[in-house]
Amino acid sequence: MGKKKDKKKKGLGAEKSQMKAEKKAKKKVQKELAAIGEEDIESMIAEFQAKDKEMTRIAEEDCGQPSLRSGFSLTAHPDKDILILFGGTYFNGNKTFMYNDLYFYHTRKNSWTTIKCPNPPPPRASHQAIGASRSGGQLWIFGGEFASPTQSQFYHYRDLWCFHLNDKKWEMINVPGGPSPRSGHRMTIHQQNLAIFGGFKDTLRECKYYNDLYLFNLETYQWSKIDVQGTRLPSPRSGCAFSSTQQGLLVFGGYSKMQLKKEVERGHTHADMFHMTPGKEGSQTKWRCELVKQRGTLPSPRCGFSTCVLPNSNVAMMFGGVFDQEDEEDLQGTFFNDLHKLELDHGKWFSVQVSGKSSHSEKRTRRRKKNEEAGKTEAANLGELSSDEEGSEEEDYPQEEAAERAVDQIGDEVFKLVVGGPSESQPPKAGSAEDGGAAAKPVVLPRPRMNAQLAVKNGVLYLYGGIYEAGEKQVTLSDFHCLDVKKLDTWNTLIPDTSENQEWFDSSSGEDGEGQEEEGEEGDDDDDEDDDDESDMEIDAPAVNDGEPFDAYFPRTRDFWLKEACSQLGQEEADEYVEKMALEMAKLCFKSK
Numbered sequence: 001m002g003k004k005k006d007k008k009k010k011g012l013g014a015e016k017s018q019m020k021a022e023k024k025a026k027k028k029v030q031k032e033l034a035a036i037g038e039e040d041i042e043s044m045i046a047e048f049q050a051k052d053k054e055m056t057r058i059a060e061e062d063c064g065q066p067s068l069r070s071g072f073s074l075t076a077h078p079d080k081d082i083l084i085l086f087g088g089t090y091f092n093g094n095k096t097f098m099y100n101d102l103y104f105y106h107t108r109k110n111s112w113t114t115i116k117c118p119n120p121p122p123p124r125a126s127h128q129a130i131g132a133s134r135s136g137g138q139l140w141i142f143g144g145e146f147a148s149p150t151q152s153q154f155y156h157y158r159d160l161w162c163f164h165l166n167d168k169k170w171e172m173i174n175v176p177g178g179p180s181p182r183s184g185h186r187m188t189i190h191q192q193n194l195a196i197f198g199g200f201k202d203t204l205r206e207c208k209y210y211n212d213l214y215l216f217n218l219e220t221y222q223w224s225k226i227d228v229q230g231t232r233l234p235s236p237r238s239g240c241a242f243s244s245t246q247q248g249l250l251v252f253g254g255y256s257k258m259q260l261k262k263e264v265e266r267g268h269t270h271a272d273m274f275h276m277t278p279g280k281e282g283s284q285t286k287w288r289c290e291l292v293k294q295r296g297t298l299p300s301p302r303c304g305f306s307t308c309v310l311p312n313s314n315v316a317m318m319f320g321g322v323f324d325q326e327d328e329e330d331l332q333g334t335f336f337n338d339l340h341k342l343e344l345d346h347g348k349w350f351s352v353q354v355s356g357k358s359s360h361s362e363k364r365t366r367r368r369k370k371n372e373e374a375g376k377t378e379a380a381n382l383g384e385l386s387s388d389e390e391g392s393e394e395e396d397y398p399q400e401e402a403a404e405r406a407v408d409q410i411g412d413e414v415f416k417l418v419v420g421g422p423s424e425s426q427p428p429k430a431g432s433a434e435d436g437g438a439a440a441k442p443v444v445l446p447r448p449r450m451n452a453q454l455a456v457k458n459g460v461l462y463l464y465g466g467i468y469e470a471g472e473k474q475v476t477l478s479d480f481h482c483l484d485v486k487k488l489d490t491w492n493t494l495i496p497d498t499s500e501n502q503e504w505f506d507s508s509s510g511e512d513g514e515g516q517e518e519e520g521e522e523g524d525d526d527d528d529e530d531d532d533d534e535s536d537m538e539i540d541a542p543a544v545n546d547g548e549p550f551d552a553y554f555p556r557t558r559d560f561w562l563k564e565a566c567s568q569l570g571q572e573e574a575d576e577y578v579e580k581m582a583l584e585m586a587k588l589c590f591k592s593k
Contacts, residue, residue, distance in 0.1 A: 041153040045122050045146055048100070052120055058168050059116040065495055066103050066112070068476045068502065070467050071125030073141070074453035077165065078133035081107045083455050083462060086139070089125035089147060090476055094505035096147045098123035102163070107457050110494060120170050121161045122146065128187035130194070132218065136166030140194055145183035145202075156181035156201045160216065177223035179214045184238030188249070188309075192218050195249055200238040200256075207265075209236035209256045213249070213276065213287070226276075230289035234274045235577060241307040243316050245344045248277035248287070252342070255303035258565070258581055266584060267324060268577070269303045273347055296349040299340050304450030307342075308461070310485060314344045317352075317461060317485070322450040322468075335448035335468050339483075355489050356443035446481050446491060461485050472506070475499045541589045554586045561586045 066072075072088030085103040089096060100123040104113040127144025131137065140162055146155040158181040160173040179185070185199025194216040200209045211234050213226040234240075240254030252273045257265045273292040278284070299305070305321030318340040322333045341350040446452075452466030463481045467474060480495035542557040554561070561582035562574045571578060 038148055038150055038152065041146065041148050041155045044148060045155060048098075048122050052100075052118070052122075055116060055118045057118070060168070061114050061116075063103075063112050063114045065478065065480070066101070067099075068478050069097075069099055069125075070451055070465060070476050071127075071144075072099070072453065072465070073127060073129035074455045074462070074464050075129045075131050075139060076455045076457045077104075077137060078131040079137045079165075081457060083107060083457060084129070084131070084139055085453075085464070086129055086141065087121075087124050087127060087144065091151070091474060092503055092505055093473070095149045096151050097149075098125065098146055100124065107460070107462075115168060117163075117168055117170055119172075121159065121172075122157075124157055124183075126183035127157070128185060128196070130187055130189055132189060134218065136164065139163040139165060140187075142187055142194070142196060143179070143182050143185055143199065152204070154202055154204065156183055158182070173221065175216075175221055175223055177225070178216070179212065180210070182210060185210070186240055186242030188242055188244050189218075190215070190244040190249055194218065195242070195244065197242050197249070197251060198234070198237050198240055198254065200236075207257060209238060211236040215284075224285050227286045228276055228289050229286065232274070232291040232575060233289050233571075234272070235270070235571060237270050239303055240270065241305070241316065241318065241342075243307070243309050243344055245275065245314065247345075248275060250275055250292070250344055250347075253303065253305070258585075264588065266581075266588075268581070269301050269323060270577075271298075271301050272577075275347075292347040294347045294349060297340075297351045298349050299338070299351075300336070302336060304467075305336075306452045306454045306463070306466075308454040308456055309344070310456055316342045316344055317454065317456075318342060319446075319454060319463060320449050320452055320466065333450075333469055335450060337445050337448040352488060354443050354445065354483065354491060355487075444491060444493075446479065447477070447497060449477055452477070456485065459484060459486055463491075473504050475502060544590060550587065550590050553590055554583065557586060558582070 066085055066088075067090070069088030069090045073084075073086050075084045075086075076082075077084055083105040085105065086100070088099050090099075091097075100120050102115045102117070102120065104115060105111075106113065121141060124144030124146055127141055129139060129141045131139055140160070142160050143157050145157070147153070158179060160175070160178060162171045162173055163169070164171065179196055179199075180201070182199035182201050185196055187194060187196045189195070196214045196216070197212070198210050200207060202208075213228055215224045215226060216222070217224070234251050234254075235256065237254030237256045241250070241252040243250045250273065254270045255267060256270070257267050259265050273294050274289055275292050276287050276289045279286045279288055299318065299321075300323065302321035302323045305318050307316050307318045309316045320336050320338070322335050325332045325334075339352040339354065341352050342348070343350075446463055447468070449466030449468045453464045455462045455464075461483045463483070465479070466477045468477070469475065477497065477499055478495065479493065479497040479499075481491045481493055483491050542553075542560055544553055562578060565578045565582040565585060566572065566574055574582070
């Protein structure tokens with residue numbers, strides 16, 4: 001009688017192969033680190049933590065603005081006139097610096113304070129932070145990444161921290177069941193929960209993007225992974241907009257990469273919008289997801305934009321971003337500095353104009369009487385723009401239509417928007433009929449950028465830092481601006497742009513690079529085995545027949561490419577995006593043959 005197969009041993013072969021591959025990869029990394037004189041990344045983090053443990057008391061000192069950095073978080077204090085800046089990273093072209101310092105910006109005093117407390121989170125960037133008005137005020141932080149000085153190693157966190165603002169005390173929340181390690185995710189508060197969506201993990205060998213949703217209950221301190229169901233789900237992505245609505249959670253845009261072939265990746269800028277809501281049966285772990293039909297003046301495609309939600313409203317503001325045009329050898333980015341408004345409950349976009357008008361009370365009083373009738377007309381238009389009716393053809397504004405004037409309202413002040421036309425427009429000239437004779441000053445906007453930080457406090461929108469590229473140089477910005485969201489008259493500069501004085505080192509021509517090439521030429525058996533492993537990652541694509549044109553090749557192999565695109569994107573069914581990426585992968589393979 002034959003022996004029964006042990007079901008427990010079925011997966012041991014694949015598990016052994018994975019362990020072997022990881023062991024060889026670790027050995028190769030150790031050799032590379034020894035060559036450049038860099039220690040293991042976990043040892044670096046441990047050294048930071050050991051140094052932080054030496055701090056035994058709280059120290060609060062007045063200071064200047066934070067040092068140059070990007071990837072930090074900027075959060076409005078839930079109860080006081082303070083913005084909270086934490087962490088970040090700075091790259092000078094040759095070396096990466098990581099931070100875990102904490103700053104308070106006092107909005108009424110226009111001054112900075114640094115807060116040093118025992119046992120803070122280790123240094124990180126691209127994390128998420130949000131304030132909660134609980135127990136004297138809390139700052140919650142999740143995830144992020146740590147990069148070694150040479151950027152040859154990355155470590156992604158999955159830890160959750162709470163900074164108690166009244167006591168100025170850090171607390172690490174050790175609760176199982178949370179998201180996997182990641183950065184570039186997004187976090188918001190929905191009802192009594194922290195909500196976390198998406199992100200990515202980059203190990204240099206592979207980059208994995210996520211589209212999972214987790215909730216952390218601020219009452220019970222428990223994690224829940226949400227089973228999101230629907231005919232269309234957001235594909236894995238990072239850097240999206242993620243906001244709480246009255247009914248659920250809204251996801252817009254983001255960025256992801258997919259591997260087309262060995263050592264060739266193609267980035268994709270997402271521009272879709274999804275609304276996730278709890279199931280009808282009241283289940284806390286099963287949600288529904290629907291694709292949202294966006295309306296109004298949609299922003300041009302971009303990633304790296306900055307968003308924040310205005311308190312006590314269903315309105316989010318979006319600034320800047322970048323659109324990358326790339327091929328196999330080149331990447332060109334177009335940076336933006338435009339401002340947009342999104343009505344979260346309706347998925348409706350507006351392009352916001354900063355008027356540049358002076359706001360002297362005397363002139364406003366004179367205009368009020370003259371424009372009384374005009375104000376009534378604007379109020380009627382406001383009612384039309386705020387309509388809850390869905391499916392109305394009058395509310396769908398194609399981007400190609402000519403711009404038409406409309407009025408919207410935040411709080412008790414009225415400001416002008418451009419609806420249905422181009423996102424870039426000029427303010428009315430001083431003394432024109434449209435301006436009502438009011439004096440106007442030139443509109444000065446913050447320079448174009450990506451990955452800036454936005455925060456709102458007391459009706460003022462604050463914009464800090466960001467990144468833009470000048471040729472091969474990555475410029476880290478440290479300028480600071482604010483804008484009254486009721487008046488929308490002018491961006492006020494709190495800290496000017498000094499990026500022209502930024503030090504930059506070109507590491508491409510250094511001797512270290514030559515040394516690495518020489519070592520690579522020597523090689524060894526282990527490295528050869530690793531190369532074999534990497535070659536296995538290349539897609540085993542259908543062959544191109546002799547003389548076969550692409551118009552015949554793709555229809556013949558379409559099912560293969562759809563399956564491959566679904567696999568890399570983590571989707572079960574093909575949609576419009578999967579179709580597009582399948583076509584791109586097939587084209588690239590066809591050209592290489």
